[in-house]
Every structure is written in structure tokens, then in C-alpha cells.
Amino acid sequence: MSFFRNVFCLNVYFLFVNFSWSTLIEPTVQVNSLNPDLINLEWPVSAGQIYSVLGGESLETPSPLSSGLIATPPDNTWWFDRQGLSRAFFQVLEQVSFNEREQLVNGEFVSVLEPWVTSVIDAAGATFTPKSSGLLVDITMPGTAKWHIQLIQPGFRLEAGQQYKLSFEARSVGAPRSIDLKIQSTLNPSQNTYFSQSVDLTPTRKLFEYNFAPERTDSSARIGFSFGGNETNLTIDKVSLLKGLIIQKRAESHEMVRRMGGGNNLMAAKVILGHAAIDDFKLLRASGYSHCRIGYKMDELSGEGPDYLLPEKDLRLLREAVHQCLEVGLIAVVDPVHNWANGPGYTHPDDLPKLRAIWRQVALLLAAEPLSSVVFEIINEPHEDDNVVEIIEGALSEIRSITGNESRQVIVSGEGFSTRGALISAFEQDLFPTQDNNLIATFHYYHPFSFTKQGKVGADPPSPTNWGSVEDIDTLRSYFDEVVAANHEWAIRNGTDPLPVYLGEFGVDNAAPPTDRKRWLAMVRMEAEARDFSWAHWNMYGDGSSHKGMGPWTSTQLQDPSSRSFQPETVEAMTVRYQAEDGLLVGGVASASLSPGFTGSGYLLYSKANGDDVYSEHEVYIPSDDNYLVNLRYTCPNACELTLIAFDLDGTEISRSQAKFQPSGGWSHWKTRTVDLSFRAGESVWLRLVAGDQPGPALDQIHISR
Numbered sequence: 001m002s003f004f005r006n007v008f009c010l011n012v013y014f015l016f017v018n019f020s021w022s023t024l025i026e027p028t029v030q031v032n033s034l035n036p037d038l039i040n041l042e043w044p045v046s047a048g049q050i051y052s053v054l055g056g057e058s059l060e061t062p063s064p065l066s067s068g069l070i071a072t073p074p075d076n077t078w079w080f081d082r083q084g085l086s087r088a089f090f091q092v093l094e095q096v097s098f099n100e101r102e103q104l105v106n107g108e109f110v111s112v113l114e115p116w117v118t119s120v121i122d123a124a125g126a127t128f129t130p131k132s133s134g135l136l137v138d139i140t141m142p143g144t145a146k147w148h149i150q151l152i153q154p155g156f157r158l159e160a161g162q163q164y165k166l167s168f169e170a171r172s173v174g175a176p177r178s179i180d181l182k183i184q185s186t187l188n189p190s191q192n193t194y195f196s197q198s199v200d201l202t203p204t205r206k207l208f209e210y211n212f213a214p215e216r217t218d219s220s221a222r223i224g225f226s227f228g229g230n231e232t233n234l235t236i237d238k239v240s241l242l243k244g245l246i247i248q249k250r251a252e253s254h255e256m257v258r259r260m261g262g263g264n265n266l267m268a269a270k271v272i273l274g275h276a277a278i279d280d281f282k283l284l285r286a287s288g289y290s291h292c293r294i295g296y297k298m299d300e301l302s303g304e305g306p307d308y309l310l311p312e313k314d315l316r317l318l319r320e321a322v323h324q325c326l327e328v329g330l331i332a333v334v335d336p337v338h339n340w341a342n343g344p345g346y347t348h349p350d351d352l353p354k355l356r357a358i359w360r361q362v363a364l365l366l367a368a369e370p371l372s373s374v375v376f377e378i379i380n381e382p383h384e385d386d387n388v389v390e391i392i393e394g395a396l397s398e399i400r401s402i403t404g405n406e407s408r409q410v411i412v413s414g415e416g417f418s419t420r421g422a423l424i425s426a427f428e429q430d431l432f433p434t435q436d437n438n439l440i441a442t443f444h445y446y447h448p449f450s451f452t453k454q455g456k457v458g459a460d461p462p463s464p465t466n467w468g469s470v471e472d473i474d475t476l477r478s479y480f481d482e483v484v485a486a487n488h489e490w491a492i493r494n495g496t497d498p499l500p501v502y503l504g505e506f507g508v509d510n511a512a513p514p515t516d517r518k519r520w521l522a523m524v525r526m527e528a529e530a531r532d533f534s535w536a537h538w539n540m541y542g543d544g545s546s547h548k549g550m551g552p553w554t555s556t557q558l559q560d561p562s563s564r565s566f567q568p569e570t571v572e573a574m575t576v577r578y579q580a581e582d583g584l585l586v587g588g589v590a591s592a593s594l595s596p597g598f599t600g601s602g603y604l605l606y607s608k609a610n611g612d613d614v615y616s617e618h619e620v621y622i623p624s625d626d627n628y629l630v631n632l633r634y635t636c637p638n639a640c641e642l643t644l645i646a647f648d649l650d651g652t653e654i655s656r657s658q659a660k661f662q663p664s665g666g667w668s669h670w671k672t673r674t675v676d677l678s679f680r681a682g683e684s685v686w687l688r689l690v691a692g693d694q695p696g697p698a699l700d701q702i703h704i705s706r
Helices: 252-261 266-270 280-288 311-327 352-365 388-401 418-429 472-496 514-530 555-559 568-575
Strands: 008-009 020-025 029-033 036-043 052-054 065-072 076-080 090-096 117-120 125-131 136-143 149-157 165-174 177-185 193-201 204-213 218-226 233-243 262-266 291-295 331-335 373-377 410-412 439-445 501-506 534-537 576-578 584-586 589-592 604-607 615-622 627-637 640-647 653-661 671-679 681-693 698-705
Touching: 036 090, 117 125, 125 555, 136 149, 136 165, 136 640, 165 177, 165 193, 177 233, 193 204, 204 472, 218 233, 252 331, 252 501, 252 534, 262 280, 266 291, 266 311, 280 311, 291 534, 291 568, 311 331, 311 352, 352 373, 352 388, 388 410, 410 681, 418 439, 418 472, 439 472, 472 514, 501 514, 501 653, 514 534, 534 568, 584 589, 604 615, 615 698, 627 653, 640 671, 653 671, 671 681
Parallel strands: 008 090, 262 291, 262 534, 291 331, 331 373, 373 410, 410 439, 439 501, 501 534
Antiparallel strands: 020 090, 029 036, 036 076, 052 065, 052 090, 117 149, 125 136, 136 233, 149 218, 165 204, 165 233, 177 193, 177 218, 576 698, 584 615, 589 604, 604 698, 615 681, 627 671, 627 698, 640 653, 640 681
16 A cells, blocks of 8 residues: 555445446555645556546545546556645546447438337428438428427437447538437436437538436436428438447547646747746646647757757756646647748658657657656648658657557647648548547647737738627637538548547737737637637747737746746636636625635535525626536535526626536535526626525536537
8 A cells, every 4th residue: 555645545445336347456646746735646557448536535435536537558647636635545446338338229220210200290391211321301391490300219228327428420401400419208308308419410421429427217218309490401320329438449539638628838949948947837737727738849959860869958858848747737748849840941751751760769758758648749830741641650650669659649730830721631631540549630720810910020900900700700610610520521431530639729919909819719719628629829928919928028037937927818718717715705605615625715605595695796708699608616415506697797687597416425525517508798797606495515616618
């Protein structure tokens, strides 16, 4: 048993519904040398396995701290912020998932429709014809609502807490349109809905995939597609509902992108000059970021061929920056060939041996770094005339040949400066390897240049360029949707899973109008997250008019790393995250700090309500009129509720939603409850959280996303 500062392993079995546990693993548990509140757990892993971490303040009250951790051989690393806990117990469990089990029958509509049934009310009309390309739904009269035309399969069993994966392929036959999808109780569909989704179809056939876990068991559930209210025909095919925690071919890559979340770029020049400091990474973590993209210009610093040796000093500086990043609990994206597109006349194939030599040395330098914490990026913004296939294949062959990097996550881009169009083109031309399941696709986004680069030296716009109209936001969304569509079409065409996507750079010159700059940053970040892209803002420092940095970089920051800071407005745009205890407290709402595991300075407690006079109000930033997800981090030993109300700037109520909170397992066990709510745009929009008839939850943090 490992023991570090009253932190040690717990050997106890736990039973979880529908899962079996094959191995109890004792992790190495260490207190972070730079941050004593940060505890690092590490344990050896096997490919294809899934792990969970259990923990608690005592042997009697352990609970799941994290589940569904996908193996990243040879070792997994997991961080725990003890937030003042004097001791804690940990145990890692190797989870063996059930085999994938199909719940539906005839999801490919082979020659007949049964056991699917149709429902078409009198005011609507449609025919359902099985074809080799799937089921054709020919709508003759659309009716006035989607449920007027339905395709249903009843009679399968759902189990509470079990993971399910629902997938299908569909397209519209003509103009884009939407359909509704619901999984409900067959006996009482209006009362028991287990999954609901509106799906947007285009004339391009797409793969749609969703994961969910029902909160109750139902021995007779049904799946229903609703096609009414629109006269555009459609086809649907390969409808599948798999039971069990599904391990996909690229599950580890998608999990890495999920964990990367939001990040920022530390410019290569600052690392090369030795200006990177532990304070930079502490600032990122404290500001809510999860990773840092660390650049270097090894292509400008290497020696002559054929060996192209890299200077020891530069290898040391790169490694030190990576170690500082890991020490504070961030994931490091290592980009050692950051200036390829800007160098003096690179030509293919002369420079391919140089690129391979660089990666041979860097891959060896970082081979021992944990796969769960260090990601490689092959090249930053290759030229339009570079052969990206040979670049990727050459670098990958060097990386994969070094022991420790066989399954390292590697980021790849298209030709043409890593633009959105370059990535789409790479998908359309099948330029990415399909057999390597540890790849992440990337693109950079600075659209439109007239807005994002208006502080550029030499630029002379007649007046400040604005951004944020309905058309601007629609363009952003359609551009990101095109990336998703091209990715899915590539996957279907090549018989593989879509690549996870990393938005490696986006930013706006500080010369842009501040309100619009903040709106652009927030919308790009939110729309990326809505499509499961991880992202990294460009960049950390440089707040002059022609820079896109978040904080000042003067001789003061150069000489004193502890003085480095970020613009609060830009951080808010990047996170839209608020500490609940900072709100306005009315009635029986009080701030507390007794239960461990909270973030910030404490959390809120809601007493029993008397009408609507027990609430907290929070000033939040909303970039555009729309529906949003309000993510509430809470803990509560019993079921409770809050009513969420969004107010306009003048105090007019915009929308409200009642949220029920399930027991979290104790006051020290934190969970997240997500609530849909409509907002209008504004810098100071008010969100009110009103207590219910019973004492409300302990509320720690509020995060708003798309």
C-alpha cells in the first residue's frame, strides 16, 4: 500500500449495476511537488480496458470519483484536487464492459418493414419503402406537427444506469430539414422519456451517434422517429441501439480530446528564449484551462543533414516546458515544428528527411512522458503545396518506431496552413491514414480576416470592423458543421470512426471592438464545444492592437513571471464559468465551505423556500440570443430542486425551467446537473436560482455552454 501525506489506497469492492469488475489496482499516489493540494494517481493499464477511480475521506464512505477512463497504455494518470482534505483513500478498478448487444431488429430495413410500425394521422400522408440504400420515407401530406408521421419500434428492454449507444445514417431528399427522435416507455410515452433529440438532415448522408444511460429500468421501451410538419422526403438506414459501454476504434483519441477541453497557446519564441515559467501554467490552470499547446522552432534550429541534430539546449528547454505543464495538472500538446510555413523556402522532398529527423529526436526525448498527458502535433500550418500524406506518414513512422509512443495521440492537419478548408479537403481526398486509431484532426480559424486581423500592421480599414449579426453567427455554425459532415463522410467511406477534432488556434486582434471581440471568442468556443471539438486560443500574451494575446508582455512580465496575468473579459469569453458564492444572495441562501471538494472560496446552501423569496442571482455573459445549457456543479444527499429563471437587462423574465437534482451520494460527492434555458444576449444578463419546497442543493459552480 502506497502512503503519501495521509493519502493512501483503499482495498474494497463496490458493486455497480450491469458491470463486472475484474481487477482491483493499487495506484501510485503522490502529492504534486509544486501544488500540495494536487494529488497525482498513476497505474499501469492495458489497451482496450476502461477504469474507474473510487475515493473518499474514510473507508466507510468511498464513492466513484471518475468513471469510464479509457486506457492509454502503458500508464494512466489522473489528478485529484483535495481542496483542504487532510486525508483520502483511493482505489482504481479495471472495468470489463459487457459485449456490444444489439437491441433493435431490422435496423437496415432489409426488404420488409417489420417489426417497425408506422403512425400517420388523418391530416398527414406518407409511404415507407425499404430500399438497398435504406428506408425511403415519401411524404405526400406533411401534417402540421412532426409527430403526425412516425416510425416506431416497440418492445425492447432498457436498464437503469446501463450505457447505450444509438446510431443511424440519414439524409434529406431535397432541402435540409429536421426530424425528432425519442426513446420512451411503450406503455406510457408521455410520462417516461429516456432520450430525446432533434436531428438536422441535409442532402448529404450522415452518421448520427448518441450515448445515453436511462435513469430507470423499462421492460418495454420504444424508439420513435417523427417526420411530419415538413414535406421534404428522407431516407434512414442502419438504425442501431447497442447495450454496453461501447469501446470504439478511436475511443482513446476521442477521450483525449474530451479531456483536453479548452486550452491556450504558449508561443514558440517564449519557450526558445527561456521565458516559459511554471507561473504561466499555473495561470492557465487557475483561469480554467485544461491544456497548453507548446510551440518550438526545431526546423529553424537543427544542424545540417543527414542527421539534422537538434541543439541540447533547445531539447532541454522544450522538455522543461512540458514538465512544468504536467506538474500543474495540464495536458501538453507538443508542437516542435511550429514555423514550417514561415521558414525560408521549404521545398519537398528535400525537407522531408529533416522533418523525420526532428521527430526521431523529439519522440525519443519525450517517450517516457505519460500517454494520458502528452500529445504530439506533427507540423504547424504546412504549405499549400506540401505533400501532407508524405509529411504525416514520414513523421508517424518515426514517432511509432520509438518505444513508448506506439499509441501516442498525434495531431494531423490538411495542406494549406491548417485552415478549415484544408481540413475539409483532406477528408474529401482521403489523405489521413485509416489504420492508425490514435490520430486527432486539427484546423485553425480566423474568419473573417477583416475582423480578426484588423490590427495587423499595414492594415487600414476605414472604420472598426464589427461581428455578431445573425448572419455572422449562422456562417460560423455552418462552417463548423461542414467540418463535421466531411469527417463523418470520410469515416463512412473508409469504414472507420470519425476523427476527433482539435481547433488548435483561433483569436482576434485586440484592435477589434471589445464587445464584438468578446462575442466572437465566446461564440467560436461554444460552437466548437457543441461539436465536441477541443480548442486552444491564440495566444497567451501580447495585448497590443496587432496582437491576439490575453495579457500584457512588457519588461515587467519578462523579468517577473509572477506578474503575468490575463484580461478578465477574455477569460470570461473563453469559459463563461462563475463561482456560485459570488452571486447576490436573498432570503435563506448562505455561503458555506464545510463540505470538501468545492472550487473557489465556497458554495451556496439553499434553505426551504417560502414562495419565491429564497434565491441567488448571478450576473452572466451571453453572446447571442439562443438556447443554452446551464451546467450546475452540486452536491446533495437527498433529492431536491431549483427553479432557474433568466431575466433580460430590464428585469423582464425570458424563460424558466424547473430542475430536479438526484442525490449525489453525500455532501462531499459533487455531480453536474445540466438544464436547458433560453437567454437574450448581454454583458449583464441575470440568472436567478430559486429554492424549491425542500432544502436545495449545495451549489458550487455555474457554467454556460451551447
